[in-house]
Every structure is written in C-alpha cells, then in structure tokens.
Amino acid sequence: MASPLKQFEISTLVPIEVGGVDISFTNSSLFMTLTVLIGGGVIALGASRGAMVPGRLQAISELIYEFIAGLIRETIGPEGRRYFPIIFSLFMFILVGNMLGMIPYAFTFTSHIIVTFVLAAVVFIGVTILGFARHGFHFFSFFVPPGAPVWMWPLLIPIEVISYLSRPISLSVRLFANMLAGHTMLKVIAGFVASLSVFGVLPLALVVALTGLELLIAFLQAYVFTILTCLYIKDALDLH
C-alpha cells in the first residue's frame, strides 16, 4: 500500500534555477496555474455573453458573484464593495484549488502550509496597511480594548497584540490542516478497500460518504477564509 502522505509530495516538472534559488515549475505550480485558468475561464466565459436567461457557465458565475457580493454586503456593508476584487479572487482561488484537489490523482496545493500562509499573509499585511492608511497612528487604538481601565492596559495590550498576530496563523493553519487531514483520511480508508477483499465494501461505502463530506469541507474552508477576510477588513475600517 502506498503511503497516504505520498499525495502531498512536491515533484519538479520543469527545473528552473535563478541565481541559486530553486524556482522550478512543480506539480503544485501546475495545479495553481490550472486553478487560475479554470477559475478565470469560468468567470470570463460566463460573463462574456450576458444572456437574459443564463446558460450553465453564466449561472455559475452569477451564483458565485451574488454569493460573494452578498457576503461583503452583510459583513462589511456598502463600503465593502471597493474590496470585492481581492475577496472574490481569494475565494475563487481557494475554492477552485480545493475542488481540483478532490479529483483523484490531482494535487491539492491548499494542503501545503506555505501556500495557505502566503495567502493569509497577503490578507494580514493588506489589512494592516489598510488600517494605517485609514486611521494613521490612531490605528494603534485598535489594541486598546474599549472601556478598560488604564491600569489594565499593560496586561491587555500585549494580549490584544498577540490576538492580532495570531490571525494569519489561524487563518492559514485552519485551511491547511483541514485539507491535509481530510485527504490523508480518505487515502488511509481507501487503502483498506483493497486489503480487506470482500469486506472492502464497508470502507468503500465510507470513502464514498467521506468524499461527500470532503466536498463540503472544500467549500466550507474557502467560505470561512473569505468571511474572515471580510471581518478583518471591517475591523480595519471601523476599529471595533
């Protein structure tokens, strides 16, 4: 039986090295490229016709657009429209990446912490810059809990700062851990199918059910990542 962790191995497809830095085109890069092409393609094709009665692709793009637009309206408010492009792109990238990973033999790049951490870092740094651009040094008042007595500040401010710094960690670890655990579990249980011969029907049924669950999680994690990005943007805009 192949190791259940083998699916996460990075393999180099086209070796490239620039100035001693390995920037080879790997299977991970391949699936990220595919994600951008498929995600962008669906939206571009869906938006190109603009028919009154939408076709399949148009219905999909309209559904996703409405979903994200509604999410932004609810969490950030009308002011959030300005941030639609970045939020939408993040959602599409994670969602399509997760879904591509559900195809057998595909590589799930969201199961690598470095990928999800970079995504989370983009959000974190972007939101921090947004906060400073909006409020200048007044942004630091974000770390002072409202209504707390001054003598508590030396204790509360470090806690708030740590809580703020933990955002990119929890954002990236949540996505990565869910994808890693789910795909490993699928592989482990699928391994029993062959080794149990006739009784392999039982793990097979379990794998079918778990695949459904994993599809839900693939969507849910993209959704959670997006809604948290919205909440962080709202925090930076409003400061509490």
Add this chain to the structure above:
Amino acid sequence: MTEPDRPDSLDALNERLRDARARRTAGERDKKRKTPLGDFGPAVRVAVDLVAGIAVGVFIGWLLDRWLGTAPWLFLVFFLLGAAGGITNVMRTALQIESKAKEARLENRDSDGKNGTP
C-alpha cells in the same frame, strides 16, 4: 436602444444605478438572507483560534528569550499571554455567534407576530 452621443444618458444611468443599489441594500437588511450552512462556519473556527494564540505567544517568548538570554522566563510569560490571546479570539467568535443567534430569534418572533399566531 441608447444613443451613444448623449452625455446626460450616462448621468441618468448613474442615478438609476445608485437608486437600485440603495434599494438593494435596504431590501437585504429587511429580509436578512440566511448564510449558507448556518453556524457550522464559526464552529470550525474556534479550535484553531485558541491554538494559534498560544503558538504566537510561545514563538514570541522563545525569540525574546534567545535574544535576551532570559530563558525560560519570558517564554512562560508569553505562553500565558498567548493563551489569554487565544481565549480572547475564541470569546470574540462565540459572542459573534451568540449575537447572530439572538438576531435570528428576534426575527422569528417578529415574523410570528405578523402572521397573527399567538
């Protein structure tokens, strides 16, 4: 359809767009769409939030200790601060879920009242 060389048609369109947007925001607030999957989203967030706070605290403490040579004291202090930060995270999420649930309850009661059920 529209004549391309009439500049005020664009203004009119702008106005109509603004109206439509305002209407839409108001309409959304009225019926308050139910978010898909309800509370399942926030629920999966909580556990990682706690661990992330501790991880950041431990990391900062370890770095400061290595830099200032005060091991293991700052590590211990920041471990506790990190745990507090993690719990702060969890509490925020919980309060958020709670307020959302309260809103939903109020809304249900309102709609019940309108339907005339005692």
